[in-house]
Amino acid sequence: MPAPVPDLTLSIVIPMFNEEAVLPLLVDRLRPLADGMGAAYEVVAVDDGSTDGTPVLLERLRREWPQLRIVRLRANSGHQAAISAGLQRARGSYVVTLDADLQDPPEVIPQMLSLARTEGVDVVYGVREDRSTDTAFKRGSARLFYKAMRRLGNIDTPEDAGDYRLMSRATVDAVNSLPDHNRVLRFVVPALGFPSGTVGYAREVRAAGTTKYPLAKMVRLSVDSVTGFSLAPLRFATWLGLLGGVAALGVLLYAVFARVLGHVLPGWTSTVVIVAAMGAVQLLALGILGEYVGRMYAAMQGRPTYFVAHDSLDSPGPRAEHVEPGPQQGP
Known part of the structure; x- marks a missing residue:
């Protein structure tokens, strides 16, 4: 497992599953932003068993973007498992988890990093202050779900905060040390109780491609959340x-x-x-x-919830590798 690098300020972990259509748009917005932050960074793209052109496109992008790192899973393991695989391998002092669909704008990352440094907090949550792009059903069900989780699980999680967050190295190490299976990170991280702050933003429409979270997966995520955090x-x-x-x-x-x-x-x-x-x-x-x-x-x-087939940091070509048990999916 790669060790943290002291002079590497930021790791940006991005889980991907069949994101061929949106990937060029993501790179066009993320790379200039990251290059202009004035801090050493890496982008950890976790390919969650994509079956479209995502793997090929990532390899092409890596040739001209040295900070891009590809972690490829052997099979589709789920959104939460892919994020967990990225957290296990991220080396930065701070780690941001970001979805590839551009609904959560990457332009918020500098604000997150600045808040973490100036306020000395371990976690900065991205809070969706404007969700007008979502359907009324999704907004209403999400609001009820978060209220229910705060009451049932006694978890002080910000409302409308999904998986877009910045974490300190101490937070990432704490998450990685947990033995949970089927973990839901949007509740695992608040349950740690580390000092936190929030940054608001307007949620955008998916830039391209189709959603990877249909209703069935949302229900499964809800069940995992309730049974994982409440009796x-x-x-x-x-x-x-x-x-x-x-x-x-x-x-x-x-x-x-x-x-x-x-x-x-x-x-x-x-x-x-x-x-x-x-x-x-x-x-x-x-x-x-x-x-x-x-x-x-x-x-x-004790079965692993994901298997890493290749990490571009380890070798220039694909190499099979078995990893220890990690968390499972789920928003």
Whole structure:
């Protein structure tokens, strides 16, 4: 694993999956910005098993951009795993994680670095102050999700802060030392409790290509976030069981009194409704328990969540390499 380089100020980690269309636009905006910051930097492009022309385009760009470094994963491992692979290999004193789609403008990076240096904070979150480019459904669901996570997980994470952030070397080392599987970094980093600040910006539309986070992946990310940071669902299942027991006791008392008073009438509707309700409660509780058991099972297996096939820092050509267990995906 590459060691930190003292005179390397900034590492910019960019996970990529089939970003051939947007990659030239990203380079046109990011390279002049990084070159003009007056600080030594590297750009760690993590190719998350792309199947389009992204790998070829990255190799072409590396020939004329010395600061560009390519870390290629053997297979698509997910957005969060790709970021984690970049964090494991970033060498800078500060590390920025940035998506390739240009929805989060790279022009905010100098403000993040300046704030971290002047205020002495370990984390600077990019906060989406203007999300008018997102749909009303996405804005509303994101707002509810962050509020729920702050309440359930007791995590003081800034609202509308995604995976665009700057971290100090101490923060990156702390994240890399965690044994979590299926980690969601937008909640892992705030949970560390390191001193932090925020920089606001207007979220832009995707510059090119298609989104890599459809609804199904967003739901999976939400489940990983809740089960990874809160025991509230387990307590919810417990309360459901208690309420179900109380309801069953009430039905039993009703049946006894009806029998004593001679008001027992043949019928199946009430029985079917009660059985169905109790079955639904039990299945929901089992599903919640299953999510937690599944996380423990994955942790016990200790399987790596990504494999690095090639790091351009190590050799000029592709070389297979196995890495130790790292975090899994997910925004």
